[in-house]
Amino acid sequence: MGEYTGQTRILVAVDCIIFGFDGSDIKILLVERDLAPDKGKWSLMGGFMRPNESPEDAANRVLQLRTGLNNVYMEQFRVFGKPDRDPVERTLSIAYFALIDIQQYQQQLVSDNHPEWFLLTDMPDLIFDHAEMVKLALKELRYKAALHPILFQLLPGKFTIPQLQALYEGVYQTRFDDRNFSRKLLSTGLLVKQNEKDKQSSKKGAFYYQLDQSHYEEKFEKFLNLVPNPDKFF
Structure with a gap:
């Protein structure tokens, strides 16, 4: 097979923004970067896509390799490609957000790269454009959650209404009226x-x-009114 002549090679990476819920707080999972530059600083889960992989395969491999997690809800939401986003080489990043129940997966986390959960309101400085990735992933999550009960992916099989309310309040960074x-x-x-x-x-x-679950598809649209004035969050 031939090659396209006169074209510059560009690296493709995948980055995973992992949101978790511990029963009371919404958090994000970060790791310490193991490569220069910025070695030792906090980073999203990321890695380069291999020639024989689809973006989804690469994201799942990176997630499993760097955290020990698999079979979690994950969704592609954006490509980040500013020419100077990576100071080493020209690199595109395909970003995914993942949703997990922290209590269910906490014991599976591998110790490599020192993964740690942080409150969204208490994140450390992140490398490159990863802070922007988190900001836009949260915006996408809020949009999805206002249209669909996607946040149930963050909950255990059984939960209380106060837990669910705490989850929504954490994602939207606001307070909802308890009775309503x-x-x-x-x-x-x-x-x-x-x-x-x-x-x-x-x-x-x-x-x-x-x-x-038996009536999930036919009734999920009733969640549309669960978040009051959702437009103000986007």
């Missing part, structure tokens, strides 16, 4: 109340709920 949020949530018909209660958060306890 609960009323809108239950009116979707997508939550199945369990007999069991979470007694850790209060003496009275809060009932656990599960997502009704």
Whole structure:
């Protein structure tokens, strides 16, 4: 097979913005960079795409190799390609955001590169344009969450309404009215109340709920009104 003559080679990388929820706070997973320049500084999960890989294959490989995580929800959302974004070589980055339940995957994290969870409001300085990636990934996540119950990917199989409210408030960095949020949530018909209660958060306890997967497709549009005035977040 021939080559295109007179063309400059450009590297292609993938970067994964991993959002997690620990039951009370929304966080982001970062690692210490192991390459110069900026070795030892905080970075997103990233790596170069191999010639025989699709972007999705590369993102999954990088995620598994650098964190030990696999089979998590991941979605491509943007390509970052400013000519000077990487000071070493001309590099395009295909960015993905991933959503995981921290409590479910915490024990799987590998120790290489010292992965650490940070609050979105308390992130350290990041290398290159990674801070911009996080900002735009959060914007995309907010947009998706206002149209679709995508944030359930961050929850365990059973959860309480206060936990779900804390998740939405963390993603949107705002406060929702307790009664209105609960009323809108239950009116979707997508939550199945369990007999069991979470007694850790209060003496009275809060009932656990599960997502009704059998009616998910037909009822998910009722989540459209869950976030008041979503346009102000974009």
